[in-house]
Amino acid sequence: MKACVFGGNLSVLVNGCPTGEINIQRGLKQGDPLALFLFLLVAEGFGGAMRTAVEINLFKGFSIHRDGPSISHLQYADDTLCIGEVSVDNLWTLKAILRGFELASGLKVNFWKSCLMGVNESDDFMEVACSFLNCIKGRIPFKYLGLPVGANPRRESTWSPLIVSLRKKLNSWGHKHLSLGGRLVLINSVLNSLPIFFLSYMKTPAQVIKKVTRIQREFLWGGVNGGRKLSWIKWRVVCQEKKNGGLGVRDIKLVNLSLLMKWRWRLLQREDVGLWKDVLAAKYGNHILMKAVWPSGTIPHNASLWWKDICRLEDCVESKNWVEELVVRSLGDGACTGFWYDKWMGGDLLCTKFPRLFSLSLQKQATVRELVEVDGDRKTWNFLWRRSLFIWEEESVNQLLALLENANFSNLADNWRWVGDPDGVFSVKSAYETLMKDMVIGPSLLPFEAKIFSKIWESPTPSKVIVFSWQLLYDRVPTKANLILRGILPIENGSNCVWCDNIRESALHLFLHCKVAIDVWNAIFKWLGVVIVLPPNLFYLYDCLSDAAVNKKSQKAFRLIWHS
Known part of the structure; x- marks a missing residue:
């Protein structure tokens, strides 16, 4: 490692020509590919100190639920967010860890660029705490990794930085003479990529979508610096794919829904582990890790606005069951697949296809594995009914058994399949293309x-x-x-x-x-x-x-x- 840090050379470009090489004697320089890894190595030392402090009860983190994980800090490169209970002991421990980190790494924390924020705490305590840590007092919402933390995503003011950045980018192009084709290239390559970070996390309010769309539309048709030009073709037609008669400009609303759908998909993937999944499961229940669609009654009234928006993606387009249609069960051993409530036999749910049998069943919450005995190619289904069946109801059972003959079991675990992709794997692109197919654009092309x-x-x-x-x-x-x-x-x-x-x-x-x-x-x-x-x-x-x-x-x- 010492050879990597102190063994490099650099040269300076003067009028496009490199000078002689200079030996590096004081560590990595900004821009060196190894500099990022050095940040991670040093930051991991601070993370280890915080975890040790939590384990020996010197620092108490924040836990949403008694059975949920305790969160003491979040790190991304050199950005660190420490989270804990409000106590004097936590302040002493945090200051000691930061001081020890300075002595061990040689990196001094700039407290004047750091801030301390309290939730439902008195101003007097916050003033004392900020004075103790020699940092400034912050307010919620605050910006972390470019996103406003604690802000209401349904307020237009939360999205003001996005609107400002779009207009600033347009002002830099306003004095240039760009053709319609050139403006189209800029919209597809730049204007559509600027808001991606915001759109991938928060549901965009309708008024913000209108503003962003208006900015794009006016720029496309030649209106800059507040000017307006005639829009020759409907924006919905412009947003269609080129093969369908459009210009391929992405629709902001559908891009937003496609990006947010990725959170729903990641919740269902067992191999996709992370602290965020543990926090959500602790707050809203483990059922969110096993179901693709959640009934509205299962969403707590005190849930965060972000979680409510994630749960109600189906209500944002005309086809309200698009999530249910695109996310289906791929049957393995049947241990994690609900017999009645999961879509595992294609088409409709069995509770919808056989409503009478479902109402009579005593096994409404049973999994497929709990209802079947597999012996080679032979499958025996064990149903329990709350009363004896009528003759016409037995005919429905026979229809159900005939349908279940097509079920194929394996020794693998059940998983989820994305219908919009041939490989069954979710992608934002396939979700967007699927939503675009349902978009009404007026007269269809021959x-x-x-x-x-x-x-x-x-x-x-x-x-x-x-x-x-x-x-x-x-x-x-x-x-x-x-x-x-x-x-x-x-x-x-x-x-x-x-x-x-x-x-x-x-x-x-x-x-x-x-x-x-x-x-x-x-x-x-x-x-x-x-x-x-x-x-x-x-x-x-x-x-x-x-x-x-x-x-x-x-x-x-x-x-x-x-x-x-």
Whole structure:
């Protein structure tokens, strides 16, 4: 380790040229790949001291439940959050540990950058405690790792830093002349990535979603520095995938739900262990680790707003049972799968499919393993009913037994499967794509039109040209007809074509059916050596040019000409 820390060399770039190497004699420098590991090694020393203090009862951490874990500190790199009961003993122990850490590591704690916060404590005690630790008095909510801890996620003020950062980023681009294609690239690469950290933890209020969407929409259509421009196409269409006729801009609300769904999925994974799962299980019960969907009655009225939002993801979209449909049981030995309440046979829950039998059952909470005896390929089901069954009820039992013949058992433990992915593993991408399928966007595209929308993005044409072609296919370009329709151009000025002055100037006429456009296309066809009768619309023209090509190379060139 000493060789790693003191054995490095560095050189300085002067006008782009490196100077001679300098031997490092005073440890790692900022930016060295090993510097991060050194932070972790040193921070682990402090964490070990805190754990030892808790074990010998010198420091009392905070516990949500008597059977839950005791939390004394949280660490991430060089950011540390100490948590404990309010007592003088805790203050003495904490100060002693911090002083010992300084002497052992050589890293001095900057108390003036540290703060002490109390929950439901008197101001007098807090003043004495802050004076004792030589630190400032903090307030809740406070920021830790970039997130506001203790803030109400349903207030717009909590999301103000996000809105400010988005507007600040836009102001830096406001003076630049960006095409529509360039603005689209910036939205997809930058504006959509800025709020990801917030969206992955807190449910976004509707008003904040509207503000963020408005910022993106105005920037896309050219409005900067508070200006507004005409939105030619509905934002829901813009958010569709490119293969479905959109621009691929991610919908903020659906991204938020997809990211929050990851917490629900991680709760169900036994191999995904962590302190956060232990804390949630201690506060809300172990059933949250075994059920994909929780009835509303199981959510405590005093639960945190964050937990209520996580539990009610189903209510945020029109398809209210989307979580139940996408998270299903993959049967192993049946020990952890509820016979009636878990979706393990495909389709509906058995309690829903056989409501009469469920009402008569004395084993409503039983697992699959408790109801079956497996002997090789033979399965015997043991049901208990609260009374003798009628003949028609016995027929329902026979239907149930016929369905259960398809059950396959193994020696493996039961697990959960994500229907939205072929491998059965959850991903934010698959969750977003599934939610997008249920998004209503108005008139649906014909399969032929959807194919053309997908093909236009495969061209090597610059993005600004492709985006204009996309607008053109929707007839959402600033022709006279569209400008008059939106009240921008006075109808008294006339709507006839600027070239022929005979027919109403629409996108289809201007680019395909006008005499000037016809002459241009005929000249192009003659130059290419193809014979094409002008089709009724631009979709068919794109398809005709593609079919006229003799090979893939010429097909790519013909499609490029269509864009031009």
